Amino acid sequence: MTLPGWICQRRICVTLTVSVLSLLALVLANAAEPPTSPTLAQRNWLKPMKPPEPEPEPCPAPATPDPLLGPRTRKPGAWKGRQPVRQSMPIVVMAGHADSQNMAGSGTPGYAVDVLNKSPMDPRMRDELYWNFLVQKEVVRLGQERGIKISGYTPPALTIHNHKHPATNWSQAKQRSAQGEYILEIHFDAYRPYGFGSGLIPALNRPLNTVDESLAEAFGRFPRDFRGGLGGPRRGIGILEIGMLEGELEQKLRDPSRREETVQCLAVRVVDALERGLKPN
Numbered sequence: 001m002t003l004p005g006w007i008c009q010r011r012i013c014v015t016l017t018v019s020v021l022s023l024l025a026l027v028l029a030n031a032a033e034p035p036t037s038p039t040l041a042q043r044n045w046l047k048p049m050k051p052p053e054p055e056p057e058p059c060p061a062p063a064t065p066d067p068l069l070g071p072r073t074r075k076p077g078a079w080k081g082r083q084p085v086r087q088s089m090p091i092v093v094m095a096g097h098a099d100s101q102n103m104a105g106s107g108t109p110g111y112a113v114d115v116l117n118k119s120p121m122d123p124r125m126r127d128e129l130y131w132n133f134l135v136q137k138e139v140v141r142l143g144q145e146r147g148i149k150i151s152g153y154t155p156p157a158l159t160i161h162n163h164k165h166p167a168t169n170w171s172q173a174k175q176r177s178a179q180g181e182y183i184l185e186i187h188f189d190a191y192r193p194y195g196f197g198s199g200l201i202p203a204l205n206r207p208l209n210t211v212d213e214s215l216a217e218a219f220g221r222f223p224r225d226f227r228g229g230l231g232g233p234r235r236g237i238g239i240l241e242i243g244m245l246e247g248e249l250e251q252k253l254r255d256p257s258r259r260e261e262t263v264q265c266l267a268v269r270v271v272d273a274l275e276r277g278l279k280p281n
């Protein structure tokens with residue numbers, strides 16, 4: 001049977017229109033589907049998805065009493081650091097007692113070891129030095145990241161009997177302080193009732209400056225003549241007592257799941273204070 005030409009043409013037209021419309025409907029239907037990433041689909045097939053890592057807690061904000069550092073020194077000083085400093089002033093960070101292990105002045109063992117008979121973090125050193133080292137390293141890393149001219153100094157041995165040896169913290173501090181470098185030594189104070197709390201014991205060999213002031217505002221200030229003037233401050237060392245090695249602070253440091261975060265938060269406090277002290281007013 002032959003059909004007139006106009007019908008044939010219409011048929012083709014109708015078929016084409018139907019096809020195009022069906023295609024369009026398919027495309028639209030697919031577009032409305034939520035996108036499925038192949039990795040997600042794969043993960044669902046291969047193994048159950050891991051729950052997302054919990055976000056680390058933000059560092060506790062400074063307060064009185066301080067949730068991170070514990071109490072501030074119970075023996076506060078009244079000095080003010082007013083001397084302006086160059087923004088490019090070199091800062092050297094040392095770990096307290098880094099050259100005086102197994103001798104007088106080796107630092108506090110902390111409450112956990114001394115009272116609770118826990119094992120020391122490292123048998124070669126008092127726990128205070130162990131934590132001093134961790135905070136020192138993080139302060140230097142973070143300070144450099146923020147563009148501060150900051151470095152660390154660590155003596156070559158854990159025990160140097162002669163404090164006049166050129167590699168001790170004291171000898172290095174004396175020499176570098178005379179050249180205008182700012183010497184910051186990280187410490188943790190003894191537990192109660194022996195410890196005093198957090199704060200800066202400032203240098204004795206120079207006028208106190210805006211970095212001393214900023215650290216004192218952030219951590220507390222000890223009297224300038226604390227214990228009749230200590231050996232470190234006489235050689236230009238600012239002794240920063242982070243806090244007493246006891247209670248919540250020590251527990252957080254000793255807990256492997258909270259250690260890194262706690263050291264980080266302590267370092268942020270120090271570096272924030274350094275940054276504020278270096279800013280021209």
Ligand SMILES: [Zn+2]
Pocket residue numbers: 096097107108128187188189
């Ligand atoms: Zn100490």
